[in-house]
Amino acid sequence: MFESLSDKLEKSFKLLKGQGKINELNIAETMKEVRRALLDADVSYKIAKQFTDDVKQKALGQNVINAVSPGQLMVKIVHDELTNLMGTEHVEINLQGNPAIILIAGLQGSGKTTFSAKLANYLKTKKGKKPMLVAGDVYRPAAIDQLKVLGEQIDVKVWAEDDNKNPVKIAKTALQHAKDYGFNVLIIDTAGRLAVDEEMMNEISTLKKELHPHETLFVVDSMTGQDAVNTAKAFNDRLDFNGVVLTKLDGDTRGGAALTIRAVVEKPIKFVGLGEKMDALDVFYPKRMADRILGMGDIVSFVEKAQEQFDEEKARKLQKKFAQNSFNFNDFIEQIKQIKKMGNIKDLLGMIPGMGKALRDIDIDDDAFKGIEAIIGSMTPYEREHPEVLNGSRRKRIAEGSGTNIAEVNRLIKQFEETRKIMHNVTTNKGKNMMRMMGNKRR
Numbered sequence: 001m002f003e004s005l006s007d008k009l010e011k012s013f014k015l016l017k018g019q020g021k022i023n024e025l026n027i028a029e030t031m032k033e034v035r036r037a038l039l040d041a042d043v044s045y046k047i048a049k050q051f052t053d054d055v056k057q058k059a060l061g062q063n064v065i066n067a068v069s070p071g072q073l074m075v076k077i078v079h080d081e082l083t084n085l086m087g088t089e090h091v092e093i094n095l096q097g098n099p100a101i102i103l104i105a106g107l108q109g110s111g112k113t114t115f116s117a118k119l120a121n122y123l124k125t126k127k128g129k130k131p132m133l134v135a136g137d138v139y140r141p142a143a144i145d146q147l148k149v150l151g152e153q154i155d156v157k158v159w160a161e162d163d164n165k166n167p168v169k170i171a172k173t174a175l176q177h178a179k180d181y182g183f184n185v186l187i188i189d190t191a192g193r194l195a196v197d198e199e200m201m202n203e204i205s206t207l208k209k210e211l212h213p214h215e216t217l218f219v220v221d222s223m224t225g226q227d228a229v230n231t232a233k234a235f236n237d238r239l240d241f242n243g244v245v246l247t248k249l250d251g252d253t254r255g256g257a258a259l260t261i262r263a264v265v266e267k268p269i270k271f272v273g274l275g276e277k278m279d280a281l282d283v284f285y286p287k288r289m290a291d292r293i294l295g296m297g298d299i300v301s302f303v304e305k306a307q308e309q310f311d312e313e314k315a316r317k318l319q320k321k322f323a324q325n326s327f328n329f330n331d332f333i334e335q336i337k338q339i340k341k342m343g344n345i346k347d348l349l350g351m352i353p354g355m356g357k358a359l360r361d362i363d364i365d366d367d368a369f370k371g372i373e374a375i376i377g378s379m380t381p382y383e384r385e386h387p388e389v390l391n392g393s394r395r396k397r398i399a400e401g402s403g404t405n406i407a408e409v410n411r412l413i414k415q416f417e418e419t420r421k422i423m424h425n426v427t428t429n430k431g432k433n434m435m436r437m438m439g440n441k442r443r
Contacts, residue, residue, distance in 0.1 A: 006293055008037035009078065013071045022059050022070045030074065031056050042225035042256030047085075047263055055081050079290050085259060086286035091243065091268035095129070097214045099178045099186045105204050105239060106219035107231060108192035111247035113143050115219050115273055116189040117150035118281040122271075123185050124156060125279075131185040134174040135160035136167040136207070139191050147189055154278050157183070167191065167203065168210050175211070188213075196234045205238060216241040217270065220257065222249050228257040229264050236265045243270035246284075258289065322427040327420045329376050329384040336369050374402040375412050387416065 012033030031052040038048040058077050094100065102119070106112045116133055123129040133151050135158060137143035144160050151158035159174040171188050178186045190207060193200045208216060218241045220228040232244060244265070246258055249272045262269055269284040318335075321327045376384065378401035383390060390398075390413055399409045 005037055005041040008040065009034060009294060012037060013074055013078075022073065024060070026070075027056055027059055027074075034078065038256075038259070041259065043260050044226060044229070044256075047260050051081060051085060075294060079294055082259070082290040082293060083286045085263055086289055087262045087268050088286055090283065090285045091270060093217075093270055094215045094242065095123070095127070095185065099132075099175070099184045100215065101175070101211055101213040102185065102187045103204075103208060103211065103213040103216045104187065104189050104219060105216060105235060105241065106192055106245075107196070107221075108140075108194050110192060110219045110221045111273060112192055112219045113137070113146050113189050114150065114276065115245055115247055115271070115281070116187050117147065117154060117156070118273065118278055119271070120151070120156045120185075120187055121154040121278045122281050124154065129185045130183050131156055131187055132174065132178050132183040133158045134171055134186060134188040136171055136188045137191040138165045138167050138170070143189070143191075150278070168207055171207060171211055196231060201235075201238050208239060215243070217243050217245050218267075219245045219247060220261070222246040222257045222272075225256045226260075229261050232261050232265050236267060241267060243268050245269075245271045245273065247273035249274055262286075319427055322420075322423040325420065325424045327423065328387055329379060329416065332416060332419075333373065333376050333384075336372065371402075371404060371408065372412060375399075375404055375409055378402040387413065 012030050034055065035048050035052045038051060039045060043051075055074075055077050058081075059074060093102070104112050104116050104119075120131040120133050123131050133147055133156055135144040135147045141162075144162065148158050148160060159170070159177060161170050161173070164170050167190065171186075174188075175186055177183075188207070188211070190204055191200070216239060218232055218235050218239070220232055222228060224231075228246075235241060244261055244267055246261070246269060249258065258269065258272070269286075272282050272284050274280045274282055318327070318331060321331060375398060378398045379390075383394060383398075395406060395409045395413070399406050402409070
C-alpha cells in the first residue's frame, strides 16, 4: 500500500539533507519532486499543485529549530497537509436508528457485496450489534448467492426474495422483519452498473427517498485511481451520501483515490478494505494513513489489533506459567493462533515504525507459521506438555512426521527454550521489582 508514493516522497525530502535552512531555491526543487510523486500516484494536477503550494507557504514561514533539520521539518509539514487532505479527523458510522439503516451504493465490481458482509461482521464482532443483510441487487443472481454465502460464513441473516425484482419492496419487507425480530442494523446491498447511468441513479435515489437511511455509503475500487474520484463526485451530486469506502487498498494501487476523494466530494472516508477475508476491514483514520504513507508505521492500529485478541484471564495464566517455567508447546501454538487472528503478518509488521521499508522486498505470506505448526502437530500430547523429554529419537520421529528435517526441529526447540528462559527471567524479575517497590513504600 502506497509503497511507490512513500519511496518518491522520501527521495524528495533527501534534497534538503545537509541544507542549513529552507529557502526559496531548495524548497522549489523539493516541491517539484513532491508534486511529481503525487501525480504519479494518480492525484489530479489541480490538487497536487494546491497541496505543494500550501506546503511551500508553510515551510517558508517557519524557522528551523537547531535540533530539527530542514528535511525533518518538511516531513512534519507534509504529514500535516496529507492528514488535512484526507479529512483530519476520523468520522464514525451513524448507528443511531433502531434499526439503523445503512444503504450501500457503488458501481458493479467495486466490492459492494463483500464490503456489506464485512461491515455486518465488523458491527457484530466489534460493536455488539445484531445486523441483517438485505440482497437488493435484483439484476445479478450471483450477487444474491454471494451475499448468502458470505452471510453464512459470518453467521448473519440475509434477507433475499429471489422472485421479487422490486428492490424498494424487498427493502421495506426486510425492514419490517428487522423490527419484528430485533435486528438493530439493516445493511442493504444495492445493484451496480459498469458505468454511471440514469436508470441506476434513479433506482438508488428512490431507495434513499423511501427508506430514509441513517447512513449512505459509497463503495469505490481504489485501484481505479482518479476515475474513482470522478465516479464518487457523480454519485454524491445525486445521492449526497454520508461517507466513502475504499476497497482493494491492498492491491496494486497508487493511492490517488485515497488522497483526493475527500477533497473532491467533501465527504469522509469511513472504511478501507484490505483483502478478501471477512475481518479485512479497517476503520479509516487520516493521521494514521499519513503516518503509513510517510513510512512512520501505524503503531496505534497495531496495538488495537493486538488488544482485540487479548484475553485478560489467559494472559494471567500465561504469566503464571512463565513464572513457574512451565510454558509448553501447547501454550506456544496458542500464541501463534492469536497472532494469526490479528491479520496478514507482513501488514502487521509494516505497522511498526521503521519496519515497512525493511520488509518491502521480503515475501512473508500467511503460511509463515506453517512449518512450526507442522512440527508441533507431529508431537504427542505428552511431548507438547513436557518439552524436556524431546530426545534425539523423538526429534527424528517428529521431523519425519512433519515433513521437515532434524535441523529445523532442533532450531525450533532451541528458539522455544530461549523464549521460555527469557520470559521466565522477565516475569520473575518483574515480581521481585514489584515486591521491592512495595517494601520501599512501607518504609
